[in-house]
Amino acid sequence: MFEVFEHTADLGVRVEASSFAELLADAASGLSTVIAGDLDQVRPEVVETFAVPGSDPAWLLFDFLGELHAAFELRRMLFRDFAVTVTDDGIQATARGERYDPARHVLAHEVKAITQHELSVERSAAGVLATFIVDI
């Protein structure tokens, strides 16, 4: 589950989930929603895989979101459904979506970058809680 929190010029996303893998998937949905607005307009036509090495949870989140952001910036890929597996040396993820079609998609925001400002992953009563802020 994710929610957007206020940040004067940018947008923050807070995510809470029962496991780190679920948290990463929800965070990815949060980022996609910031970019695309309504994810119902994105068809799950293609599947892409992402592998992010590392062990620090905050950097894994940061780098995973960075890869998804790069997929839009470089290849105009929009994603909506995510599944993540956490391993000893990083994460493996699959994402379903399609290429941006200006005739059909109305996008919400140009995300300049995922920032490190207030980036955090910590334990919570429900499992794991993360925050990240995107620069708009």
Place this chain on the structure above:
Amino acid sequence: MNQITRPSFRGPLERIDDVTLRIPRSYKPGMLVDGTIFADDRLLPLIQGDQAAEQVANVACLPGIQIASLAMPDIHWGYGFCIGGVCGTDPAAGGVVSPGGVGYDINCGVRLVRTSLTLDEVRPLIVPLVDQLMRDIPVGVGQGGRRVFSPEELRALMQEGVPFLARLGLATAEDVACVEAEGCLPDAEPGLVSDRALARGADQCGTVGAGNHFIEVQVVDRVEDEAVAAAFGLRTGQICVLIHSGSRGLGYQVCDDALRALREAPAKYGITLPDRQLVCAPIASPEGRAYLGAMRAAANYAFCNRQLLMWQVREVFERVFGNPWESLGMTLLYDVAHNIAKFEEHAVAGVHKEVCVHRKGATRSFPAGHHDIPEPYRAFGQPVIIPGDMGRASWVLVGGPRSLERSFGTTCHGAGRCLSRTAATKAAQGRDIRTELERAGVIARSRSREGLAEEQPAAYKDVDVVVDVVHRAGLSLKVARLTPLGVIKG
């Protein structure tokens, strides 16, 4: 999406004079200098409304910082550095350079284009003019430009800046002369710009982008200083065009790459930071030099982006008004950077030294006589262009007499946000911002619903108040006020 609210600042803000506040160095451990915020009592509640002042205190902890951690009256919460922040560091005193002190949008900035057209000539054609601007100029998320530059061309563009476009016939010598640093920061190192950054930038030079970027048709509604306005070629009733954009995806990626490359630098150089987004490296270090080289390359790309946007604006005006742009008097007043780090000579405690001035949402504002001001303006001071919001006003100022002593020759960069994007969206529910603007005499076109809702006039402080503060502080002085007629946004 649910929303949670933002925290406010509860630390000390001591009033020094009617336009200056101080955060004393004793506020938090690690502060090397005081924080100084230029603001009057009208702006104080807005400044206390988010964490920007805390960020001013955090920046005061950076090694080698000189005089004070400064913030302009349009200050608001950023990431690491506040927006509206200014920080000068001394390379000879272990001073650092911080990518966060420049921001993701390296050399985001504005330029103002004059015309010889009057309000009476443009008013009847404003709707077709704005619609043509929207059709012909790439604006919004995912909109590529007309030109796709190869990696080799991009490297040449980043090395040479706007003079590269002059060689292609897309800039005149007069254009080049009226860009800060003449459109080219020296010592750029395009070879240090990553392939990913090149890919993001290949088709984006000559595009507006989204967020707070725009192109706006304006009219000069009031002249405050006749002599300076005449020197700047401005008069009441004159039509101008304001262009606001930056280094697009290329610059964002250069910043992102630098933040990753510098992750371990603070530990390596024994630097303790209160916020990891302040990540930095000594200016003299390999990491610091590499960032500066890539940052300058991205800055030159941004100068070129605004040049190509202006060129397209000229073409649209030619089409709509049926005359060559030269006969429409479409000359460049000036182009200024808002997000940049530059080495400049400044007096610190009576000693002249080279300082690395980070301006993050702040504008250079050199006073009359400074050698870096183009010759036609030098006797008056540097033109400073302050975009407001799309419903109220923007300003042309001139570098003020106290800017060098008070702020490393710097002033504000805009109105500054006072509502978050989420709050602005909430405030726009059930309203039609486009129709509201049209009733107020502003034709607005946007690619996205969010573009107008999040950027509505109420999301910004009153630019007249912000400008009044920098005027009274002597950082820059009022020359002319411009009001919007039409705007295109992402």
